[in-house]
Amino acid sequence: MKKIIISDPTLRDGSHAINHQLTKEQVSKYCSAIDKSGVSIVEVGHGNGIGASSIQVGLSKEFDIALLESARENLKEAKLCVHCIPGFATIKKDIKPALDAGVDIVRCACHCTEADITRNHISYVREQGYQAYGVLMMAHMAPIDVLVGEAIKMESYGAEAIIIMDSAGAFLPDKVQQLFTSLCDNLNVHVGYHGHNNLGMGVGNAIIAANSGATILDGSARCFGAGAGNTQLEILVPVLEKLGYTTGIDLYKLLDAVDFISEEFKSSIPTVNSLNIVSGLSGVFSGFTKHVLRISKEYNVDPRDVFFRLGKRGVVAGQEDLIIEEAHNLSQEKIGKAT
Amino acid sequence: MLKKINVMILGSGNIGTDLLVKVLRSPYMNCTRFIGRNFSSTGMRKASTLGVAISDQSINAIINNPDCCELVFDATSASYHKKYAPIFKRMGIKAIDMTPSQVGKMCVPAINTIECLGFDNVNMITCGGQASIPIAYAITQVQQDIEYIEVVSSISSRSAGPGTRANIDEYIENTESGLKEITGCKNVKAIINLNPAVPCIDMQASVCVKVKKPDMKNISKSVSNIAEKMKKYVPGYKVIIDPVYENGRIIVMVKVRGLGDFLPQYAGNLDIINCAAISIAEEYAKLKLEK
Known part of the structure; x- marks a missing residue:
């Protein structure tokens, strides 16, 4: 065996x-x-x-x-x-x-x-x-x-x-x-x-x-x-x-x-929740999840959008700082659309 | 005709070759030889096409020609520089050390040019250090109560040659030493990420600072002042996230687009450390030429 x-x-x-x-x-x-x-x-x-x-x-x-x-x-x-x-x-x-x-x-x-x-x-x-x-x-x-x-x-x-x-x-x-x-x-x-x-x-x-x-x-x-x-x-x-x-x-x-x-x-205890599925689909490191949630809330943007943006950019584990940049960009775009 | 000082570049990798392109543009420096170990390397071939005298004799090219130059850019590796530094000193050649060897005086031209002119060996820290230390320094000029500074750099995999990759621990150690020495903060951490995405990512750096009571208004002013100073010698230097206070920390993010001299513009890491080296070398050359 x-x-x-x-x-x-x-x-x-x-x-x-x-x-x-x-x-x-x-x-x-x-x-x-x-x-x-x-x-x-x-x-x-x-x-x-x-x-x-x-x-x-x-x-x-x-x-x-x-x-x-x-x-x-x-x-x-x-x-x-x-x-x-x-x-x-x-x-x-x-x-x-x-x-x-x-x-x-x-x-x-x-x-x-x-x-x-x-x-x-x-x-x-x-x-x-x-x-x-x-x-x-x-x-x-x-x-x-x-x-x-x-x-x-x-x-x-x-x-x-x-x-x-x-x-x-x-x-x-x-x-x-x-x-x-x-x-x-x-x-x-x-x-x-x-x-x-x-x-x-x-x-x-x-x-x-x-x-x-x-x-x-x-x-x-x-x-x-x-x-x-x-x-x-x-x-x-x-x-x-x-x-x-x-x-x-x-x-x-x-x-x-x-x-x-x-x-x-x-x-x-981890569960396969909505945001984790998005993390998997976007191919972004699982360890980003908690940071994405926190920062998305602060910038009032959809965390799913943040994940897909990061995935498109090909971020690797260790680039957690880019979450702020993408959340910032998304919020600026939102403001741009509203005005 | 304007007089120039003679310089040599030791090391024909990405850093050395990009430096060569920049030296050839300088009104104050004349590159008498570009030195590597192998005539068939990309850097050596590039130097030939630029009409620069080349040598494959490594350090011997300098030892055997005592009057060859007044200044050398050492773009080999940390371990080699530790061996070469005493040779340069003995020969009376000013050394601009591009490696993370921790031998010479830590230099960030926007902060300590005048002080560095008095040293016969200056260390250009690291690419991440050149991008992030000015921001950290700008914050320390406003805040007295700094508990901790952390700098994170991301560079494109393509822009990191074999020397950089073999020196990754030295990169961290040297960035942290530079950060401590220049900001005076003892509690620091440096992190580096290599990202293989295609098209290649631009070099970015983030600076996080923990303080009790952030004075955001004056921090923003101080950061934008230093960014202006940086732009004078690193044209592609840009603050992309202005200072924000988030989760108990101040965070600032910068991006560096290169001049595209040897590697394409994404390699801002290469560009910023080389622009810094050229800046300090030119100040030294001006001083020499005035005498």
């Missing part, structure tokens, strides 16, 4: 759902519960990764290192993992302290066409003797041959796995199938999939990725993640098992951990 490595970004992607207000206590409790389930990898931190706490994407309640230390104390079996985007995070300021705090895996991430900005970071992590993955975010924005080329670059820098992120929840099944088939034909390392639910494809796309050769799948408890949320972990795992894959996960213990998320974050 084919083994699937389950990687759990609940405490990282989920930070988007609570404006990065994750506490040490929450990290400790979830980590201690999920560690018993047999999940292989647990990601922790700010939604945009280490070093990302900022006005631009949201200020964290706690320092990165405080959260990582809480996780480390409570993970005995699972590996501790961080997301890291060069351009936000640097080796000196963020990666080195994270490794010192006991992180096992650094997922070095970039917009899906910019792999070469992760070169130094991937090499550094490998040189220090830790595991480094390459992550291509917003993968719906590039054609398959480009994605494969960027993945090959990351492999050449030393990445031990390549993760494809459907950060806007915009992927449809056919592309997932073609992409993973092509990646597996061209790479010698693990290939993984990280899905979002904006168009209801979270679990479905993950299964298609697995059937097409992916061996690492991301899933979040109760979808806890940006926008419409991630592939739902507690559905993904039993469905994989039904299909004949092994995950090594104890379902009851997994559900116990998931129940903690349900209780703790009651009012922030």
Whole structure:
């Protein structure tokens, strides 16, 4: 039976759902519960990764290192993992302290066409003797041959796995199938999939990725993640098992951990609401949703228009400042029409 | 005939090549050599077509010709500049450092030209720094109670060459150092995004400042004053979102359209750091020529 490595970004992607207000206590409790389930990898931190706490994407309640230390104390079996985007995070300021705090895996991430900005970071992590993955975010924005080329670059820098992120929840099944088939034909390392639910494809796309050769799948408890949320972990795992894959996960213990998320974050559990669907259709990063809502209200414009404008402009994750510009432009046009 | 000082450009990437086009227009500078490592690179071929003497001998082209120039633009990389800086100093050549090496005096011509003329090595910080630090500085001139400054730049992927990409950590560190040094605010953060959209996006930068009681009227005045100063040497510099107070922060956004010298106009990032370098170099040249 084919083994699937389950990687759990609940405490990282989920930070988007609570404006990065994750506490040490929450990290400790979830980590201690999920560690018993047999999940292989647990990601922790700010939604945009280490070093990302900022006005631009949201200020964290706690320092990165405080959260990582809480996780480390409570993970005995699972590996501790961080997301890291060069351009936000640097080796000196963020990666080195994270490794010192006991992180096992650094997922070095970039917009899906910019792999070469992760070169130094991937090499550094490998040189220090830790595991480094390459992550291509917003993968719906590039054609398959480009994605494969960027993945090959990351492999050449030393990445031990390549993760494809459907950060806007915009992927449809056919592309997932073609992409993973092509990646597996061209790479010698693990290939993984990280899905979002904006168009209801979270679990479905993950299964298609697995059937097409992916061996690492991301899933979040109760979808806890940006926008419409991630592939739902507690559905993904039993469905994989039904299909004949092994995950090594104890379902009851997994559900116990998931129940903690349900209780703790009651009012922030992601749903596929109207604006999240628009985010998926426009192909804009799921993490924009809360900012778009707030700013659209201030400028008295339709948040759906803001999303479609941003999508047309091809904005990438990290360009949250442009929300204000588009909201401003829309409001000026509205005033222009009225007079 | 007007006299000119002799300068050299070291580094034949996007920055070096665009600088060359600008130097050739300058009434105060004469480019005696354009130096790279490979005659077949795009930059070297461009220099040849412009009729400029070229060399593929890298730093040796300068070491072996002690009287070749009074000023060098170093457009290699941060790690190379750290090695070259002592050589330039020993040879008595003024260095305009285009890399984020943190070696020389941080320079933003709209703010500290006169001070920088006294240093033998000046650092042009980063493209994002040249676009955003003037705005941050303008706000610090009005507000005493600044808690935090954050600057975010977005540039088009096409305008970021291999040197820029390999130096992304240094970019952040150097932008943050420049921001701290010039504004006096200790709590700062710099972020950079590369966007691959086609047609290419124009360079933009956003400046966010956290203060307790924003004096928006005077901030607007101060920002528009500095923007006027910027336009004098960066014609495509424009404030696109005037200072607004939103979600507990002041935000200002600028866009930089380039002159389209080497890369097309979207590459305002290339243009602004090079226009700044030309501005300080010309002031230095004028000083020299007056003597």
